[in-house]
Amino acid sequence: MYTQKVLEHFRTPHNFGSMDNPTAVGQVGNLACGDVMKLYLKIAKNKKGEDYIQDIKFETLGCAAAIATSSVVTDLAKNKTLIEALKIKNEDIIKALDDLPAVKIHCSLLAADALAEAIYEFYQKNHQPISPELEKLHQRITVCQTRLNH
Amino acid sequence: MNLSTKSRYGLRALTNLLDQDCCCSVKQISKKEHISSDYLEKIFAKLKKAGLLKVERGACGGYSLSRDPKKITLGEVINALEKPEFICPDFCDCQSKSVWQKIQSGFSHVLNSITLDQLKTSNNKSVYLDYAASTPVDPEVLNAMLPCFDFSFCGNTMSLHQMGSAASQVVESCRVSFADILKVQPQEIIFTGSATESNNTVLKGIAFANKSKGKHIIISSVEHDCVLNSAKWLETQGFEISQISVDKFGLLNLDEFKKTIRPDTILVSIIHGNNEIGTIQDLQSIGQICHDRGVYFHTDASQSFTKTPIDLSKLNIDLLTASSHKIYGPKGAALLYIKTGTKITPLLHGGGHEFGFRSSTVNLPAIVGFTKAAEISVKNFDQENKKLSELRDYLIKNILKTIPESHLNGHPQKRLYNNINISFARVEGESLLLELDFYGIAVSTGSACSSSSLEPSHVLLATGLRPEQAHGSLRFSLGRFTTKSEVDYLLKVLPQVINKFRQISPFKS
Numbered sequence: 001m002y003t004q005k006v007l008e009h010f011r012t013p014h015n016f017g018s019m020d021n022p023t024a025v026g027q028v029g030n031l032a033c034g035d036v037m038k039l040y041l042k043i044a045k046n047k048k049g050e051d052y053i054q055d056i057k058f059e060t061l062g063c064a065a066a067i068a069t070s071s072v073v074t075d076l077a078k079n080k081t082l083i084e085a086l087k088i089k090n091e092d093i094i095k096a097l098d099d100l101p102a103v104k105i106h107c108s109l110l111a112a113d114a115l116a117e118a119i120y121e122f123y124q125k126n127h128q129p130i131s132p133e134l135e136k137l138h139q140r141i142t143v144c145q146t147r148l149n150h
Numbered sequence: 151m152n153l154s155t156k157s158r159y160g161l162r163a164l165t166n167l168l169d170q171d172c173c174c175s176v177k178q179i180s181k182k183e184h185i186s187s188d189y190l191e192k193i194f195a196k197l198k199k200a201g202l203l204k205v206e207r208g209a210c211g212g213y214s215l216s217r218d219p220k221k222i223t224l225g226e227v228i229n230a231l232e233k234p235e236f237i238c239p240d241f242c243d244c245q246s247k248s249v250w251q252k253i254q255s256g257f258s259h260v261l262n263s264i265t266l267d268q269l270k271t272s273n274n275k276s277v278y279l280d281y282a283a284s285t286p287v288d289p290e291v292l293n294a295m296l297p298c299f300d301f302s303f304c305g306n307t308m309s310l311h312q313m314g315s316a317a318s319q320v321v322e323s324c325r326v327s328f329a330d331i332l333k334v335q336p337q338e339i340i341f342t343g344s345a346t347e348s349n350n351t352v353l354k355g356i357a358f359a360n361k362s363k364g365k366h367i368i369i370s371s372v373e374h375d376c377v378l379n380s381a382k383w384l385e386t387q388g389f390e391i392s393q394i395s396v397d398k399f400g401l402l403n404l405d406e407f408k409k410t411i412r413p414d415t416i417l418v419s420i421i422h423g424n425n426e427i428g429t430i431q432d433l434q435s436i437g438q439i440c441h442d443r444g445v446y447f448h449t450d451a452s453q454s455f456t457k458t459p460i461d462l463s464k465l466n467i468d469l470l471t472a473s474s475h476k477i478y479g480p481k482g483a484a485l486l487y488i489k490t491g492t493k494i495t496p497l498l499h500g501g502g503h504e505f506g507f508r509s510s511t512v513n514l515p516a517i518v519g520f521t522k523a524a525e526i527s528v529k530n531f532d533q534e535n536k537k538l539s540e541l542r543d544y545l546i547k548n549i550l551k552t553i554p555e556s557h558l559n560g561h562p563q564k565r566l567y568n569n570i571n572i573s574f575a576r577v578e579g580e581s582l583l584l585e586l587d588f589y590g591i592a593v594s595t596g597s598a599c600s601s602s603s604l605e606p607s608h609v610l611l612a613t614g615l616r617p618e619q620a621h622g623s624l625r626f627s628l629g630r631f632t633t634k635s636e637v638d639y640l641l642k643v644l645p646q647v648i649n650k651f652r653q654i655s656p657f658k659s
Binding site: 002007010011013016017018027031032033034035036037038059060061062063064066067103 | 576577578580581584585588597598604606616617618621651653654655656657
């Protein structure tokens, strides 16, 4: 059912564990549904003075696909500027894993959402402008979370 | 007939090349396998000539496989070294010639179907703890089935000629065996293709045959999907379904049950031994209530049949389902007991097989296998009951002791002798299942993530578990071939697997 890539990331996930003093955290998913993803970001300035993801860690409760998508999104986002990281979509995650079964596509969405949520939190905390797209995405994720939590 | 030393040594030597990325010298292999290097050199020369090996020179010189081990069969290897033949030594043209030919072709078929690669994987540890899902066919069962594929039993049981009546006689003797086991009349046993089919026949067959009396059907909240989904379908056809709740151990709430029966109730269908949590319902009490209220009572005994005694002469049961592949018989056979006088309409119409209750050409080999399987299970009941209940309790005790935040699902005593179902906090079942699979251990889970519907097990939720507890559940089911050392292997691996995922989880204790 799963590709070799998914199984590799599942067996030996990259960048897992918690982080001391993260710059931002994004948590999505819901216990009742079985998948909860938490991404920790350490954000710093690169030589050009842009904000970039210097370090990233994940903690996930969920199925093999949830763990593999979390692991691969940390690989994709590491060392990227926030602008670049926001361009990572769930399709990119699926591609990096050589595909996901149809019933597990939502795991790739969760991983992309967790990253967006962490970056949103960073912008908000630092009073930086938030693009309308990111605001819209944040609203969708929050609505989804609230609906799930009740 | 034996394999020659050449073939045995040849195979052993080749398995060494499976593990090597680079090639291996004859010297290395001869040392490891204690085979003289001259002899091995001769064997390898033959294998090289047959195109199975290639020689590489240089620092890492030696032999290596010329092809992917998935594409080299044992037949090729052995044929390169000797010509194994099964022939009548007299070279005559006697009647036994065809027998030798059959053996010869069977022999070649087996050797040609096994690849070198499989030799490697078959050595890996494999522990099957999913007997509740399906069981391997007992070798004795297979032996009983094989003659059924012979010409003399090729007939359709409905045909009047000798081949038809031979087949028919065999099926009737199988019916008698089951009648003896369940203490009923042979004509009350109907053979079907699966427990799902038996259960569908009951739900739909009773519903449609009795709708003039009423349209109310009672099931429990812990039924197998085939009963649950048949009931849901009947709802779309104008029938009304009540689901009786269970307590935290999975036992039917009898007070609620009594209150739910109405004058228009036509059927009660309650699972006997639960497939997920192993809880065994009290058939005596449920049957008595149904009998007193004049309602048909069906029980799905797929998991419990031969694992716990069922004497239908003493129980008020009108219909019962049992399945072959749960008791070391082949897949594709099951039975339905229908008490004489029960008003039921068949699901399959056709040639009127099985007393008109189930038209379909009778699957003779599968039924013979099912019968043999049931006879063996009944004969071994005391021994297996003792062995497996002990292993079950040993496993439960040790898991709960060694793994913090683990919780037994189902009833501590009233449970199938081979069922263990445990929830682990802060982990998810599908990932546990896959990780255990890497260790060669096969189990199952009630997690939503492993089901196509993405819904957690309705059985676990019915016992009051929260969804996240259901997600973190595993079912271990033991069987005839389970050993103490397999259980100990699980006990060694499981804590580290749970620990791995608890470390990845965002929730800490």
